[in-house]
Amino acid sequence: MAAATMSLRASLSTGRPVSRGGAPASLAAPVTAPALRFAAPATQRSQSVRAARPGIVYAATASADSPSYVSTSTKYAIVEVAGQQIIVEEGRWYSCNRLEAAPGSKIQLGRVLAARNEGDFMVGQPYLENVTVEAEVMEELKGPKILVYKMKPKKHYRRMAGHRQSLSKFKVTKISV
Numbered sequence: 001m002a003a004a005t006m007s008l009r010a011s012l013s014t015g016r017p018v019s020r021g022g023a024p025a026s027l028a029a030p031v032t033a034p035a036l037r038f039a040a041p042a043t044q045r046s047q048s049v050r051a052a053r054p055g056i057v058y059a060a061t062a063s064a065d066s067p068s069y070v071s072t073s074t075k076y077a078i079v080e081v082a083g084q085q086i087i088v089e090e091g092r093w094y095s096c097n098r099l100e101a102a103p104g105s106k107i108q109l110g111r112v113l114a115a116r117n118e119g120d121f122m123v124g125q126p127y128l129e130n131v132t133v134e135a136e137v138m139e140e141l142k143g144p145k146i147l148v149y150k151m152k153p154k155k156h157y158r159r160m161a162g163h164r165q166s167l168s169k170f171k172v173t174k175i176s177v
Contacts, residue, residue, distance in 0.1 A: 074118050077133050077175050080111040088172045093138060098166035101137045107170065109133040117177040134174040141167050 076089045082097035088109075101107050112131040114123045122128055143165040150159045 075116065075175055075177075077115040077131060078113045079109045079133050080113060080127075081109050082168070085113065088133060088135075088175070090172055090175055093169055093171040095141070095167050095169045097168070098140065099137060099168040099170070101168075103137050103139050106134065106136050106173075109135060115175070115177060117175075120177075122177075130177065132176050133172060134176070135170045135172045138169045138171055141169060143167050 073089045076087055078085060078087050080086075082099060084096050086094055086096065088094060099107065110127070110132060112124060112128045112133060113126065114121070115128055115131045116122075122131065124131075146163050146165075148161045148163065150161075151157060
């Protein structure tokens with residue numbers, strides 16, 4: 001027992017494994033100290049980690065009263081197009097599920113759920129009748145490929161299929177209130 005304690009002390013002082021029972025040090029199991037001996041208090045450990053990684057932010061600094069959508073424009077609308085609700089502004093382009101209109105054609109988005117114009121905010125029930133959004137279809141494109149893999153274990157049943165959603169890209173030209 002005394003030899004084991006002495007070898008443990010030798011291991012702690014040198015940091016290298018010490019052999020037990022005369023076996024070579026390379027074949028012996030390393031003798032390590034309890035983890036608590038080397039653990040620093042929580043305040044010292046957290047300060048050292050922060051000092052080692054100065055570029056990492058440890059606390060989120062989000063304000064509770066800031067909205068999730070911050071608009072730079074004073075005129076925008078929330079429209080329902082191709083089964084999606086999108087916040088649109090004049091002069092910007094958006095993509096949605098494929099529209100029936102051909103590229104280059106002008107469309108009118110009539111399902112306007114809400115709109116803002118120079119500080120006035122209007123909400124429809126369910127849609128606004130006096131607000132229309134005009135847009136131009138820019139192009140048709142495909143979304144990223146999604147792979148579907150089905151299998152049944154031990155039955156040699158393997159099926160792989162891929163899907164790319166057809167999308168339309170449109171640019172909002174005018175929001176009339």
